[in-house]
Amino acid sequence: MKIRIGFGSCGIAAGARKVLAEFEKEFSQRGLDIPITKTGCNGMCFNEPLIEVFDQDGQVFMYGKVMPEMVKEIIEQHVIGGQPVTEYLVSDDDLGFINKQKRVALRNCGNIDPESIDDYMASGGYQAFEKCLTQMTPEQVIEEIKISGLRGRGGAGFPTWFKWNATRQAKGAPKYVICNADEGDPGAFMDRSLLESDPNSVMEGMMIAGYAVGAKEGIFYVRAEYPLAIKRLEMAINQARAKGFLGNNILGTGFSFDLRIKAGAGAFVCGEETALIASLEGERGMPRLKPPFPAEKGYWRKPTNINNVETYANVPWILSNGGAAFAAMGTATSKGTKVFALAGKIKRGGLVEVPMGLTLREVIYDIGGGIIGDKEFKGVQMGGPSGGCIPKEQLDTPIDYESITKTGAIMGSGGMIVMDETTCMVDMARFFLDFTQKESCGKCYHCRLGTKRMLEILNRITSGEGKDGDIELLEELSVKIKEGSLCGLGQSAPNPAQSTIRYFRNEYEDHIYSKKCTAKKCKPLLTYSINEDVCTGCTVCAKKCPVQAIKGERKKPHVLDQSLCIKCGNCFDVCKFGAVQVD
Amino acid sequence: MQCCCGEEKKLEDRFSDNDVDLKPLQTVLDKYKNESGSMITILQQTQEIYGYLPKKALLHIAEETGVKPAKVLGAATFYTQFRFKPIGKYLVMLCQGTACHVNGSEKIEEAICDELKIKDGETTPDNLFTLENVACLGCCSLAPVMMINGEAYGKLTPQSARKVLREIYKKETNS
Structure with a gap:
């Protein structure tokens, strides 16, 4: 028997720490010696805090939205009594959220302890790296990536093998590999979650890239707003050094490579690779003209390969399972899977990974569960500030780089904000x-x-x-x-x-x-009024009005003075009878 | 930092610092000053020490690293992370990401501003709270979200946001 608890940023924000403390307190009071492991995020952010109970028969029960006061019951009835508390279990419907996905980049997220390299190795970690070093030439590694058809997951979709090859061919030394973890799109959290939940996968991808391009050093450029991701990366790098996966003469092969972290300082433009390099060099993060591309003249004007977090996370899987297995998923031009951060007016918001070629409808309705309150779907925003809105008429657009670009949005790094009729x-x-x-x-x-x-x-x-x-x-x-x-x-x-x-x-x-806002969002265009037939004269709106614009006697219909109204919407929010109208 | 166009006074206003002790900064400088490309790291660690970037510290960094003051200031003002004014005991970071915007972060901001009687970037007169709008905290499924001294509060309503602030205020004024 063991307990697993989701300890990603979203889990912690939802209250995982208090739940863990409650479990530890109850266990120690009862003298129970049951291990509790902390994992990253399994993507089900809408159900956080999440607890998994593994019973003696190896069966797994997942509890969602666990509050500290539920812990005692779970322990007494399930952990001791052997009877799952069915009313707290994650519903089959919600489990569909995970079962309908295909997890490659997120393969370990939520399943392993991100703070333990042993856990990562037990699930096959660092075998791909070892295979590269001992059985493959750098050219063969690049060839395998070429076969896989992997394209940059940061948004632009540039073929990864091409960048690697260009950096390998470029003259100059030393060479560098950089991981772009400056996730700037407000509304996207794929990179944060990956680094928090499985830092070793990303590191292994970078180490393989380092071997392939002939670099000795790799640098993570991580947003400073992601302290937990930075902490877990630091731990993972130290553990990898201790295991001999980083440093000089790795595994006795003569290959030397090391990793370090630089925290970004908050600038969206630093997601652009030349601006990122300027920032790494301690300057203002301003982009420069390309060419020369970073592959020729990058960090300190040396050949540099830059990829996104998710791109690197795919690499070990490709080397372990073969490029062809990756290419078997997806469409003709967009191979493999893509991670999306589902958020906005969606029922099941969180992190999902699906094969390319699935339609937006399948992701939003089948996996995401549709719109909160079953309101009318209006559009989905993809690609953040660089992307666009896709309307409901195009919900059947397949997710691949070209089809999404045709709609006027971009694939982007994977932010998917769902909007309903109330969004202007x-x-x-x-x-x-x-x-x-x-x-x-x-x-x-x-x-x-x-x-x-x-x-x-x-x-x-x-x-x-x-x-x-x-x-x-x-x-x-x-x-x-x-x-x-x-x-x-x-x-x-x-x-x-x-x-x-x-x-x-x-x-x-x-x-x-x-001068109308049909979504009723743009305040200066709204007019609030009170429907006299519905108003019961309860006086609540009048009390909440900050400018005393509502007048009327108790138990008699109230009137709103338009000349005083500041359109704050308080009256609309507090009216229980639907008497306040907004046009 | 003398300037021909009388900018000196404006800078004084912008970078209020009184008796900044430069001693803790020295360990940072000793470690990084000879490492090329480390300016942002130095600035980040300076901000960690003082909570903001005092002018005196910026000038000292320029002197020690041999980088021109204008370049140090140029890097510091480019990035949103850096502040030039001291902050209150509690830093309220209100997420303004897309998911939070769609889910009504505007109303949360109105409530916080009304509760604390300050605007974005300002600090309450009792130096207890500073409000800072940030681009995204990455907890999009809990939108709207705010983070106070590292602790995240999700699925906010104007009422619950006020409640959180009132509880902190109560705790502080009672002790």
């Missing part, structure tokens, strides 16, 4: 432009000022001051910014506005010409 698309465009405008490094005129102008226009539209011609101006600016920007940030910054104009032009027109 003009407001979404405004939100993303606000982000990119702040994050523009300022090097290129079009990006620096163009995003600012776009934001100003969007701010105007959402505050009810939109003018005829605004949509056209946004469209024109979008084209110009894309043409006039050096790096991916500027080249993709107009995407959220462009894609929402393309699919939801009517919403823009409603805002500008009818």
Whole structure:
């Protein structure tokens, strides 16, 4: 018998620490000697804190949304009594969330203790690395990656083998490999979860890359906002050194390689590889012109290979199972699987990994369970500030690089934000432009000022001051910014506005010409009123109104004075009878 | 940091520092000053010591590393992580990621601002709370989320956010 508890950032945020403390307290009081292992995240973030009970017969029972007060019952009835507490168990429906996935990059997440290299090795870890060093030449490793068809999982989808080969062929020494863990898309958490739940997989992928390209040093560039990921990476690197997987003359093969971590300092543009390199060198993270590509002149102007966290996590699996096995999954041009962070108005939000080629509908409805409160699906945002919104008419789009690009969004790093009828698309465009405008490094005129102008226009539209011609101006600016920007940030910054104009032009027109926000999100465009036939005169709204705009006697219908109303929405939120209307 | 256009005074306003003790900074500098490309690491560790980047410390870093003050300041102001004002005892980081935005982080911000009577980036007069909007905390399935001194609070409503702050305030004023 053993207990396993999810200890990723989301699990801890949901209260896993208190649950663990409760288990430890109860066990010690009862003199029970049952091991409790902490694992990373199995992706079921919506059910955190998660507990798994492994009984004597090897059967596993998963409890979801465990609160400290439930622990005693679980211990008495299940751990001691042998009878699972069925009402707390994760439902079969929810288990479908995991069963419908195909886990390659996430193969160990939630199954092993991320703070123990022995656990990783027991599940086959470092065998691929050993195989590479002892049985394969660097060229053979690159060939295997070529067969697999693996493409960069950071968003752009560049063939991984090509980068590796270019770095291997480039003249200059020393060579470097870098892991881009500067997950900047607000709303994506694949890299965080992978590093927290299975740091060794990513490290092993980097070590194999180091061998393939001929590097001696690898650097992790991790967001400083991910302290737990950094801590677990540090532990894993130290343990790998102690085991002799890092250092000089690894496994007696003459290959030497080491890893270190650099914490980023918060700049979205540093996800761009040349900006990332500038940041690693201690400078402002500003991109530079390519070519020369980092493969030729990268970190300290030396040949450098940069890949994303998920890309590296796939590598050991490919070397163990063969490139062909990876290529057997997915579509003609997009091989293998992809991890997505499902969030927003979705019932089962979390981390999912599916074979390429599945449709958006399958991911959002079959795995994600559909929309919270069974509201109307409006769109899904992919690729974050660089991506776009895909409307419901295109829900049957297969997930592969080319098909997603055709919709006007991008595959991106894997953020998938689901939106329902209460999300205003003009407001979404405004939100993303606000982000990119702040994050523009300022090097290129079009990006620096163009995003600012776009934001100003969007701010105007959402505050009810939109003018005829605004949509056209946004469209024109979008084209110009894309043409006039050096790096991916500027080249993709107009995407959220462009894609929402393309699919939801009517919403823009409603805002500008009818001064209406159908999603009821843009405050200046809303009007609150009280339906006299429904109002019971309970006075709650009048009490909650911060500006005393609601008047009326007790048990008589109340009236809202429009000239005083500041549209805070308090009355709407507190009315139990649905008497407050918003138009 | 003398400047011909009278910027000196503005900088003074921006980087308030009183009696900053440079001693703890020295160990950081001894370790990193000769390592090329370590400026961001030095700045991060400086912020860890003081909670922000005091002007005096920035000048000292420039002097010790031989990097021009303008370049040190250039790197420091580029990254959102770095602050130039001291923070309160509790740093309230409110997530403004996409998932939190879709799930109503705006209302949470209104509630926090109203409760503490401060805006984004400001500190309460009693130096207890600083509010900072951050891009994403990566706990998207718990949106909307805030983090106070490393502890995350998820699935917030305006009421629950107020409650968390009130409890901290109560704890602090009672002890």
